[in-house]
Amino acid sequence: MAVRNFVGFETGDGREIPAAAGTHAFVSSPVYSGRRAFRAYPSGANSGWARISGSIGSTGTGGPLSAADIWLGCRLRIAAAPASGSERILIVETSALARKLSVLLRSDRRLELADSTDAVLATGATVLAAGRWYHIGVRCGTGTSAQYELRIDGATELSGAGNLASSSVGYVVLGKNGDIGGGSIDVCYDDVVIDDAGWPPAGRVARLAPRGAGAYSAWSGSYADVDEVPNDGDVTYISTSAPGASTFALDSAATAGIAGQIAAVKALATVRDTGGASQLAVRLRSGTTDSDTGWSDPGASYTWRAKLATTDPATGQDWTLAAIDTIEAGVAANAAVEHRCTTVCAMVLWVPVSAQIVHRELRCGVLRAHEFVWRADESGVAELMLNDGMGPEAVGELDRLETTPSAIAPPAAGWDVELLDEAGADVLGGQGADRSATAAVATPIYRTWSGAHGAAVELAGRLLLRISGAGPRGAGVVVLLVRA
């Protein structure tokens, strides 16, 4: 999997895409995630669309994907379908902006696919509800008998082979570009992810805004000049006429509402010069490691440059939430002409992770071993209800509590396991507290031959198995030995 670009429209002004035209808006409602989404709402034969770069080039400009295959994911919400017939709502284009594969919205709110000659390939069965967000997946290959696939909320709706043109994938257009039957549409899009190797994560895009000075401050002006949405052009900006860099501390992951696995980070700046041969780069700083684009001349009108990183430049490994809290974004200049920058931020593509507990019961005579394999959520918690007639049944005299931390995703030291009754009391009496992050721990809860561990613990009635303090996505196993 290689994410080549992602856009959540959080700049609020299109300063992250190469073009938008016709009847469109960057809206604050509705959004799927973050604070902005893209709306295309042309009437009649009009168009309204946004073009998304297939990739980010080495100098930070948007460019074509230049790959034979694209796997695209995005959120899509239909407010209005054409009154009759069908109209384009998403197009995979070549580098020359020719249609390879089009997703059409029919008047009955079913989707269909058209090939590079605009012939309909297949029509889906699912009627999409109006006013509801869906996750849409589109795969498009290259050639006269190339693979295509359409997914709705992760399920394959259409797949097969068709004439998808001989030129490789360049760009993606969201909205209606080119009329079919004069039909009006009103469709919103969010969280677009482009991958050239497989289905991308169904992620969300959050914006980290500048919140203070960073490690570099060669440009005149402060973070308050580059923190607005949408950009204010030359009303507030930072500038330099000499080589040097400025970077800014950013919102924390928690402030931005990020609580999950990080798929990619994109430092983004809106920049121009005031004439002459400028040399500008975007800098993404992680810890003490600077990761810059190559130099380019943005010209005298405001445009954007971006630095995309699918792994943490400081480690070469996957991004972590902790690393997100260290990053800075900024700009660098390398020529003695005036460079200006009016906005800086970092976009983060992240995927929510939910808690899981899987139960297995092993029986040996009167002994029952209830094994709970668990993974905590971002807050370090995992919960499962027992004995409620729906989930696992664990009834009897509790003999032993055993906990084993995961070696691959170890929990935080001192994590706790409790069994809470309906009054909220821990029937384990706190004996599951402060478990090891590295070693298996067995705690005899009660032995008939010894009163050392207090009164007998009888498991009965509804009980909440609660793991807590395990750290984000910590994992392990809890075994309860019960004498039936």
Ligand SMILES: [Ca+2]
């Ligand atoms: Ca968004």
Ligand SMILES: [Ca+2]
């Ligand atoms: Ca500004």
